[in-house]
Amino acid sequence: MTAAFAAVSALIGAATGVAAIAVHRSGPGWLALAVAASLGVGWALRSTGTPRLGAAYCLGWLVVLGFALAGRPEGDYVLASDLAGYVMMATGFALVVLGITSLGRGGLRPGA
Numbered sequence: 001m002t003a004a005f006a007a008v009s010a011l012i013g014a015a016t017g018v019a020a021i022a023v024h025r026s027g028p029g030w031l032a033l034a035v036a037a038s039l040g041v042g043w044a045l046r047s048t049g050t051p052r053l054g055a056a057y058c059l060g061w062l063v064v065l066g067f068a069l070a071g072r073p074e075g076d077y078v079l080a081s082d083l084a085g086y087v088m089m090a091t092g093f094a095l096v097v098l099g100i101t102s103l104g105r106g107g108l109r110p111g112a
Contacts, residue, residue: 016038
């Protein structure tokens with residue numbers, strides 16, 4: 001895996017994170033789509049021949065989530081303390097687990 005592929009994967013993760021956080025309050029259908037897209041892309045990248053791309057994707061998504069949870073200068077937050085906000089935080093936790101497990105798959109060989 002080259003650093004360029006990892007950087008592109010992290011940028012895709014950041015873009016997916018921005019999109020997911022932007023639509024998470026638009027309704028339950030959009031929230032479900034945001035969660036499914038976030039986890040689906042991470043899982044698909046984890047299942048490739050270079051699973052560390054999944055970890056880079058998760059890192060990009062989590063950086064965006066970190067900025068969203070940090071708060072704004074006005075004192076309010078991007079993610080509210082409601083069901084949709086908690087679902088987005090749970091998605092972030094699932095991506096942490098997915099990213100960590102992706103790191104351990106890099107050296108596995110079939111039949112070993």
